[in-house]
Amino acid sequence: MSKSFSAADVASHNKLENLYIIVDEDVYDLTTFQDEHPGGKKILTRVAGKDASKQFWKYHNDGILKKYKARLQVGSLDTKKSAAPPTPPPSPPAEPMPGNAAKEVVDHTHEEALDPFGGLIPFADPSWYQGFHSPYFDESHAALREEIRAWVSDKVEPFVGEWDEARKVPNEIYKEMGTRGYLAGLMGMHYPTEYTQNRIKSVPPEKWDLFHELLVTDELSRAASGGFVWNVIGGFGIGCPPLVKFGKKEVIKRVVPEILNGDKRICLAITEPDAGSDVANLTCEAKLTPDGKHYIVNGEKKWITNGIWCDYFTTAVRTGTPESGMNGISVLLIERSMGGVSTRKMDCQGVWSSGTTYITFEDVQVPVENLIGKENKGFKVIMTNFNHERIGIIIQCLRFSRVCYEECIKYSHKRRTFGKKLIEHPVIRLKLAHMARQIEASYSWLESIIHQVSHMPEEMAMLRLGGPIAGLKAQATVTFEFCAREASQIFGGLSYSRGGQGGKVERLYRDVRAYAIPGGSEEIMLDLSIRQSLKVGQAMGMKL
Numbered sequence: 001m002s003k004s005f006s007a008a009d010v011a012s013h014n015k016l017e018n019l020y021i022i023v024d025e026d027v028y029d030l031t032t033f034q035d036e037h038p039g040g041k042k043i044l045t046r047v048a049g050k051d052a053s054k055q056f057w058k059y060h061n062d063g064i065l066k067k068y069k070a071r072l073q074v075g076s077l078d079t080k081k082s083a084a085p086p087t088p089p090p091s092p093p094a095e096p097m098p099g100n101a102a103k104e105v106v107d108h109t110h111e112e113a114l115d116p117f118g119g120l121i122p123f124a125d126p127s128w129y130q131g132f133h134s135p136y137f138d139e140s141h142a143a144l145r146e147e148i149r150a151w152v153s154d155k156v157e158p159f160v161g162e163w164d165e166a167r168k169v170p171n172e173i174y175k176e177m178g179t180r181g182y183l184a185g186l187m188g189m190h191y192p193t194e195y196t197q198n199r200i201k202s203v204p205p206e207k208w209d210l211f212h213e214l215l216v217t218d219e220l221s222r223a224a225s226g227g228f229v230w231n232v233i234g235g236f237g238i239g240c241p242p243l244v245k246f247g248k249k250e251v252i253k254r255v256v257p258e259i260l261n262g263d264k265r266i267c268l269a270i271t272e273p274d275a276g277s278d279v280a281n282l283t284c285e286a287k288l289t290p291d292g293k294h295y296i297v298n299g300e301k302k303w304i305t306n307g308i309w310c311d312y313f314t315t316a317v318r319t320g321t322p323e324s325g326m327n328g329i330s331v332l333l334i335e336r337s338m339g340g341v342s343t344r345k346m347d348c349q350g351v352w353s354s355g356t357t358y359i360t361f362e363d364v365q366v367p368v369e370n371l372i373g374k375e376n377k378g379f380k381v382i383m384t385n386f387n388h389e390r391i392g393i394i395i396q397c398l399r400f401s402r403v404c405y406e407e408c409i410k411y412s413h414k415r416r417t418f419g420k421k422l423i424e425h426p427v428i429r430l431k432l433a434h435m436a437r438q439i440e441a442s443y444s445w446l447e448s449i450i451h452q453v454s455h456m457p458e459e460m461a462m463l464r465l466g467g468p469i470a471g472l473k474a475q476a477t478v479t480f481e482f483c484a485r486e487a488s489q490i491f492g493g494l495s496y497s498r499g500g501q502g503g504k505v506e507r508l509y510r511d512v513r514a515y516a517i518p519g520g521s522e523e524i525m526l527d528l529s530i531r532q533s534l535k536v537g538q539a540m541g542m543k544l
């Protein structure tokens with residue numbers, strides 16, 4: 001790999017049976033690869049022995065090099081300087097603003113903005129990545145951002161397309177989510193050192209906050225695959241918190257360490273063939289045995305993320321009469337090893353690698369110790385969980401929207417139509433501007449909500465923030481749908497076929513509905529945002 005070549009050396013490898021090319025001063029041996037090259041063999045022979053950087057970047061994005069480098073790179077040109085990472089410009093200290101506003105700024109922001117980070121494309125990352133001041137993020141967040149970005153760029157992003165097609169993410173990746181300590185950091189609470197020895201490299205547990213949690217989900221979502229994100233956090237992030245918050249201590253101690261380690265998997269099973277957002281109407285029943293020691297569970301669950309791979313199911317069941325509505329619902333931890341649990345993979349429009357599942361429970365005998373919360377009081381457990389779930393969905397949608405936007409910015413700087421680069425066409429800039437304004441406004445609302453959640457007791461957050469979070473969930477899914485659509489228009493045919501330069505946009509477009517429907521559909525979210533907020537307003541003495 002570290003071999004040094006002169007341009008003349010490379011030029012001598014210009015035959016079918018000995019074919020080298022140069023891309024960005026690195027030398028690649030394509031002799032055996034040419035037959036499998038999706039763009040064809042002929043096109044490679046035309047650049048054999050030559051610098052093909054320009055042609056390469058015309059047809060591919062940088063994920064391709066990350067994926068094939070280890071296999072195809074044989075060295076670099078002798079003229080190549082060792083690549084030192086570009087030094088970002090130092091950020092100036094905060095200048096106090098004139099007038100009254102100055103006090104506000106100094107009181108609520110850090111003295112200095114954090115160093116710029118990432119590609120520095122305006123709006124492609126949150127503003128604090130570009131050296132803007134923020135009251136929410138400090139050096140510990142910057143360190144975490146760097147840690148996850150490096151992992152996702154090297155080990156995840158280049159492969160998500162394959163995983164999507166295979167409808168599966170390798171087990172090692174999930175295991176790493178555990179050993180890197182990320183799973184333990186995703187429960188909407190303090191870092192649970194009592195249940196795991198795993199630690200996140202860049203942030204000590206005592207510093208962990210909800211903005212760190214936001215960053216884990218946000219940076220994972222840069223891989224541009226809802227299927228991937230749901231595979232690694234979709235079941236866990238909503239299935240585990242209710243158990244840890246409301247389960248019996250002995251059960252938690254027995255099952256949670258293995259889950260946080262990435263050895264066992266857990267999901268949330270609420271939705272049924274006939275009850276989606278209308279949780280109060282679910283019918284999967286749990287009947288207490290005469291000796292009061294077990295529940296016998298019978299019923300079906302549908303669209304359950306990760307179900308096919310799970311050992312544990314945090315399951316909403318009806319313990320009351322069919323008429324009892326939301327007052328007859330309980331939550332049980334059902335274990336696959338108890339028997340009577342069947343899971344079948346469902347074929348869906350999007351999030352292919354997430355393992356969407358149909359579950360059947362047949363006479364499953366569940367010990368009463370596995371009750372999560374109190375009998376017939378499961379509705380509260382479920383409701384408490386919803387805010388956390390919806391915030392996760394919002395973070396993912398906004399990052400996916402940014403990915404669509406970022407891909408468009410990059411592509412429109414290289415693609416030419418009618419004698420101009422796309423970015424030189426006002427109609428394209430208009431599309432980009434409409435994407436950016438929605439992303440930025442939504443993200444600022446998200447930051448403000450997370451700040452509120454961090455400062456409120458959980459029950460108060462459930463009541464006071466339920467409305468705004470529901471509104472922002474709808475805002476985020478509408479923004480995502482808009483950005484995916486506009487990105488697809490900009491990429492044209494490239495986002496209609498799978499893979500290649502428009503691959504991220506095509507995949508994300510397919511994932512849009514998986515965000516707009518579950519976790520509360522857009523319609524239900526918008527209605528709730530007003531109903532719930534008015535209730536809070538009333539309680540606070542709203543004057544009409």
Ligand code: HEM
Binds near residue numbers: 037040055060501
């Ligand atoms: C390290 C060398 C190369 C590798 C690993 C590589 C790999 C690939 C892959 C995986 C694809 C499928 C689409 C995608 O995933 O982006 C592709 C498509 C393509 N490649 Fe390459 N390629 C290389 C060099 C080149 C060069 C030098 C040229 C041009 C001279 C070229 C021209 C094309 C074309 C025209 C397509 C089809 C694009 C489309 O469908 O729109 N490739 N290549």
